[in-house]
Amino acid sequence: MGVTETVVREAELDLTIAAVDDVSEGVVAIDLVSPDGGELPSWTPGAHVDLLLGDDLVRQYSLSSDPADRTRWRIAVLLTPDSRGGSKRIHEMRAGDPVRVRGPRNHFVLAAAPAYEFVAGGIGITPILPMIAEAEASGARWRLHYGGRTRTSMAFVDELARYGDKVTLVPQDELGHLDLATILGAPSPETLVYCCGPTPLLDAVESTCSTWPSGALHLERFTAQEVDTSGDQPFTVVFQRSGIEAVVPADRSIFAVARDHDVTVLGSCLEGICGTCETEVLEGDVDHRDSVLDDDERESNEVMMICVSRCRGSRLVLDL
Amino acid sequence: MTSTARSGRRSTVDFPLGSWYAVAASEAVGRQPVAARVLDRRVVVYRDSRGGPVALEDRCCHSSYPLSLGRVEGDDIRCGYSGFVYGPDGKVVSVPTQEQVPVGAAVTAYPTKEQGGFVWIWPGVAGRAALRDLPPLPWLASPDWVTFGGSWVTRAHASLLQDNFADITHITHLDPVAAPPVLASQPPPITVTVSEMTVTFGRTYPAAPLQAWQAEVLEVPVDSEHEQREEGAFLAPGLWVDRWDIEVKDQGDRDGTKTLYFTHAITPVDDRSTAHAWRVSRNFAPSPAATGTMEPLLRDYYLKVRGALETIQDVVDTDGPRRDVTVRADAAKVAVRKIMRRLAAEDGARPA
Structure with missing residues (x-):
């Protein structure tokens, strides 16, 4: 055969x-x-x-x-x-x-829920537009808080007009920053929060939502998170499906090592933001460094982004 | 996100409610209500006065009697026990004992779609259904294609059927008669292509003699050599389509690409049984004699698949779930599981 x-x-x-x-x-x-x-x-x-x-x-x-x-x-x-x-x-x-x-x-999936708070900053409005159309169609309660530098810099304001007062526009030069403490101050058990925008906004929303139930906040980053790589150590990786065991040196990624061994892996951004290289973890403790997975997904230790994430221990077994 | 990796996936791959599932063949749905079970939900299906399919929860909100045992009146359905009458939107429109309809009395109404000779329902959040299409299946409706098929319930979790359709390598072992002979010596590489909602996987066979039954229905010499291309596609959790092209050459009038579509609608009934409707369509050899050659072969093959999956389910049920070892050729299966995890997340499933 x-x-x-x-x-x-x-x-x-x-x-x-x-x-x-x-x-x-x-x-x-x-x-x-x-x-x-x-x-x-x-x-x-x-x-x-x-x-x-x-x-x-x-x-x-x-x-x-x-x-x-x-x-x-x-x-x-x-x-x-x-x-x-x-x-x-x-x-x-x-x-x-x-x-x-x-x-x-898609790594920014709109989960079904009875209510949503959408927070968009600047060009971060783009994934939110089809999301609010779906929230509207599904009969959910929702609000959009959309911040931008100036009114003229904010895209798709005309398209949003049909949603009336469900949409709040907050041009910074007129009204200052989005008032996250008011918008997200009180956690609501049935509400999911979806946010896309510049890194400072994402960080602020993340910190404001720290009192919300786990899994309530969903955000999408298009800029890689800063990671300190100075203490990186080599570890062993096992590509189980391929029957290959290899060492990942301190200065190389699992993705690169997989390629070295002709293991088929998909990759695109190679900086932990696009989610293409998501791989199932079979054994070992992952040091997650991507911008895709949320805290629950990280803790479940089921999948990892092999372009940036590494191993906390000495050995990882992957479904590759 | 639901767990698949750690806890033994046999019983844990969740099928999303937010997806289209075939509930019945079109010809089986009429003015007599039909009962079905989809993802552990009781469903009654019938046609309204204009012929449009209606799907409701099959349980009277007053008596718990199945509406499928009642009768259709105009666009509505009357419970055969309580006499409550339900409209196609699931709301009670009249009750026999009082003028006033109880406020809020209703059963769930499922969005429906009729496509490819099946009635499909959307068990998830109704408003989302309009935003999700179901791929067109023109070969199942067009007169240019001849279709035969069958349907039955497989006593196995629907994810076992998925794994089966995602794996085009097992045919050699399960049914050497149906498998191209060239597979035994030099299997061609499999190319898996992944998109957000779909996975396709295909391979091209070098020119080689066909299976005997193929040569027979194509009326080509048994030793004549033809290229073949096979492409499987996961189009939705409940819909798989395999396409098989045979390049007929040097046979005069009969030259050209001969195509077979194998369509599989799989609908989880509960976590131990799955409705499986299969259709085989072809754009060549339209004679009943060709159907007579192919039908028993394919029925026999799909029955073997059913038997194998039921056996696997028995092992899992008896000895408990275990994580299977995967091999490189399982790439399509792994990609499908990834989409299934994503769709489960979209359903709103949260970690416990």
Whole structure:
């Protein structure tokens, strides 16, 4: 009997930019369609895709359109002054340009609940848009607190108008920062909190929600968390399905070691934010360093992101 | 997020309520109410006066008598014990003993969809159903395709059926007659493609002689060599589709891509039994004789699968769950489990 080789990859699509619209100061919305007009893969609120913009230039953007519209995806991109190249490249794109897209995938899943508090900061509104549409459709109680630098910098304000007073706009130059202590001050057992925005907002929401029930807060980071790697030690990793045992040196990732041994692993951002390399843990104590898993998921020790996370002990056994 | 890794997954892979599940074949649903059980819920299905499917909780809110034992009147259904009448939205519209309908009296109404010759229901939060489509299954409805199939209940957890469909390597061992002969010597590599909601896995077989039954229905010489391509797809927790293309060459008029679709609707009944409806569709050899050749072979194969899964379930029930060893070829199975975990999280399941 011969050996069956198995190759795993994420879905990749060559799409066409159908439209580029200025939606607010510094933000463009990009519509992506299949060149043959065909249906795009299905996705759910909170999902994001990778745009493959060139060698080593891969960026994640949340889908902000209607999941029921299978002919079109919309992303929105803020031109950042300290851009690492992604947003600048996208702001130069025009209708008709081709773009290669990987995904979608979703690590910011909108769990069913009777009530939600949505908190968005700036361009962090993008995954929240399809979420509130779903919350509305499911008959849940919800509110959106949307902060931005100035009113003109805040994208999709027109689209939000139809929700009336469920949406509170907080332009910083007029009203100051989002008043998180008031918004999230009193934990409510049936309410889930979904937040996306710049790191300081995410950190503030996380700290304000410390008194909320475990599992109530869901947030999505698009910037990797700072991790002190100075004390990293080597450890042993076992890729159980492949029948391979290897040492992960202090200065290399499990992901890199898996690749060295021709173990098929999926990866994209390689900095713990996209969730592509999520792997089941069979044995061992994980040192989680990603920005994807919440505290409950970390404590369950069932899965890990092998691009950044390591081992607290001397040995990890993974389902690879 | 529900536990799958630590506690022995045989009994712990949760099927999400927020998904579409086939509840009955279209032709089985009419003006007579039909009873079904989906994810441990009693469901009654019938057609309203315009032929649209209605699915309600199958338990009168007054008497606990199954509505499926009552009768359909117009768009409504009357309980055969209490006489309570329910509208297609599940609300009580009249009761026999008083004018006033008790406030809030209702049973759950499930969103329905009719596609591919099945009636599907959405047991989750109703408002979400409209935002989630079910992939089209045109081969099951189009006159260009000939379809046969069957359905039964497998006494095994639905995740065992999933594992079976995600693994295209076991066919060699379970049913050498159905398996391409080339598998025994040089199995081609499997390519697994993962997206947020779907997993596909396929392989391309080099030109080689076909299985005897394939050569027979395609009317090609048994020793003629043809390329084949197999692609399986997890499209939803309750829907799997395998596609099989055979490239017929050097046979004159009969040349071209001959395609078979194997559609499987799997619906968890409870955590020990699963409704399995299978359909085999083809765009070639439309004769009843070809169906007569293929049908017993495939029925026999799927019955073998059912027997194997029931045996596995017996072992797990007798000796307790245990985590199975996986191999590299299980990549599709692992990817499907990952999506299932995600969908369970979406259902709102929280760690205990």
